[in-house]
Amino acid sequence: MRCLFSVPIHPxxxxxxxxxxLIVWSRFWTGSADVSAGVINWKTNAVVWQYGPSVWGQFxxxxxxxxLIFNDRGVFVYEFDPDAPRAIPAPPATDEDYVLHLAxxxxxxxxxxxSSRSYEQGPRYLTSDRPFFRENPDLDVxxxxxxxxxxxxxxxxHFVLVVPFKTIRARLEALAHVQPEERQISRSVPWDQxxxxxxxxxxxxxxxxxxxxxxxxxxxPFRDYASLNxxxxxxxxxxxxxxQESFVGCDRDVSSALGAPHGVIDASDxxxxxxxxxxxxxxTLPYRMTYLKARSDGExxxxxxxxxxxxxxxxxxxxxxxxx
Numbered sequence: 001m002r003c004l005f006s007v008p009i010h011p012x013x014x015x016x017x018x019x020x021x022l023i024v025w026s027r028f029w030t031g032s033a034d035v036s037a038g039v040i041n042w043k044t045n046a047v048v049w050q051y052g053p054s055v056w057g058q059f060x061x062x063x064x065x066x067x068l069i070f071n072d073r074g075v076f077v078y079e080f081d082p083d084a085p086r087a088i089p090a091p092p093a094t095d096e097d098y099v100l101h102l103a104x105x106x107x108x109x110x111x112x113x114x115s116s117r118s119y120e121q122g123p124r125y126l127t128s129d130r131p132f133f134r135e136n137p138d139l140d141v142x143x144x145x146x147x148x149x150x151x152x153x154x155x156x157x158h159f160v161l162v163v164p165f166k167t168i169r170a171r172l173e174a175l176a177h178v179q180p181e182e183r184q185i186s187r188s189v190p191w192d193q194x195x196x197x198x199x200x201x202x203x204x205x206x207x208x209x210x211x212x213x214x215x216x217x218x219x220x221p222f223r224d225y226a227s228l229n230x231x232x233x234x235x236x237x238x239x240x241x242x243x244q245e246s247f248v249g250c251d252r253d254v255s256s257a258l259g260a261p262h263g264v265i266d267a268s269d270x271x272x273x274x275x276x277x278x279x280x281x282x283x284t285l286p287y288r289m290t291y292l293k294a295r296s297d298g299e300x301x302x303x304x305x306x307x308x309x310x311x312x313x314x315x316x317x318x319x320x321x322x323x324x
Contacts, residue, residue: 019061022048022082026059038090039067041082049080052092058118062165066099066172070144072113074191075102077168100171101188104161105195106278110151119143119211119218139216140165141238145208148276157276158204160211162218162238164285167198191281200238200285203266203274214308216243221294221306222264229317231294233306234265238287253289260291 017024026037037059038050049067051059057071069076077100078093107113120142144161171189178186195201202220209223209231221233234255239246253267267289270282294306294315307314 017060018042020064022061022064024059024061026051039080041084044083044086046084046086047089048082048084049078049090050092052094052097055093055095055097058116060118060120062168068142068168069098070116070118070142072104072116072146073101074104075142075144075163075168076100077172099187100168100175102163102168102171102194102198103189103191104146105191105201105281107148107276108150108152108278111148111276113146114149114156115145115147117145117211119145119213121213121215136215138166139239139243141213141216141218142168143211143213143218145211147207150275152275155275157274158207159276160202160204160208160218160220160236162200162202162236162285162287163198164216164238164240166240166242167194170198196282196284197241198285199283200236200267200287201271201281201283202236203271205264205266210305212307214310217308219306219308219313220265224293229295231306231315232261232264233292233294233313234260234289235292235308236265236267236287236289238285241284241286243286247286247288250288252287255289255291258291259293265289 015024015026021041021043023040023042024038025040036051039048039061040046041048055069057069057076059067059069062068062077064082065079067078067080069078076098078097079099080090084090104113121140142163142165144163146159146161148157148159149155150157171194175183175187204220206222209221211221212219216239217235217237219233219235221231224230224232237247255265256262267287269284270280274281292313294313305316307316
């Protein structure tokens with residue numbers, strides 16, 4: 001066993017993720033915007049990528065040589081050398097070092113993103129790995145939660161943007177064939193050039209109670225405050241257009257037939273009445289959606305959180321308190 005680093009102070013939030021030979025780590029401190037994060041090759045103890053002072057957002061390893069960062073400006077992809085020598089640590093990344101930027105839809109003048117978070121399946125497998133079970137990597141998706149405040153009505157709109165990793169990889173592959181002098185311009189892609197055919201936007205009627213992802217499926221739960229031992233969970237399956245034949249014979253949305261509360265998720269191609277965006281937003285990736293109401297055993301348990309598996313779902317519960 002090898003100790004890669006030690007942390008003498010206690011961060012507000014910290015993450016540690018192992019992906020093949022790479023260790024992803026991050027630390028966020030209470031009362032500060034400071035972020036310490038990076039990627040280490042645990043076999044060589046080399047720092048192969050690290051945050052710079054002007055880079056911020058949630059990040060994850062997309063593949064053995066790319067880091068993906070999500071913030072209120074969109075999705076950024078940074079490249080690194082996983083075999084970089086230990087003697088020469090990777091310099092801190094800057095906000096101009098990205099190789100790809102997929103922009104979010106343009107906001108209205110008096111709207112702003114006040115919260116954002118990315119959700120993915122978890123530790124990603126590399127090509128050389130041989131797990132007991134592997135989802136089809138061509139169908140894996142990233143779920144991006146966005147909360148937008150609008151000054152016009154002093155309200156908030158909640159969205160989940162589902163982006164297949166295939167969309168991002170296709171853009172990286174296209175850039176690889178662009179001349180270096182043109183790549184600097186082509187690397188930043190406006191929403192209208194990638195979003196309509198490469199993502200699916202969902203409008204949520206409330207803030208979700210955690211989100212989980214497995215393969216192409218995204219589970220979006222909502223707390224039922226009338227009954228704390230239940231959750232309303234919507235499962236949305238979004239796939240690239242090349243896989244739309246796999247949805248043949250399936251209804252897009254069977255939620256209402258299963259008794260789902262009305263209007264909690266709008267998955268329309270063009271969602272009407274949005275206050276956040278400067279222009280109408282249309283997304284056309286194939287999807288299907290279903291619904292379930294998760295209940296714990298007995299009224300004394302609190303439905304805490306959930307997680308998708310390859311063929312089902314795990315619900316975690318906590319006791320509401322001692323009963324007499």
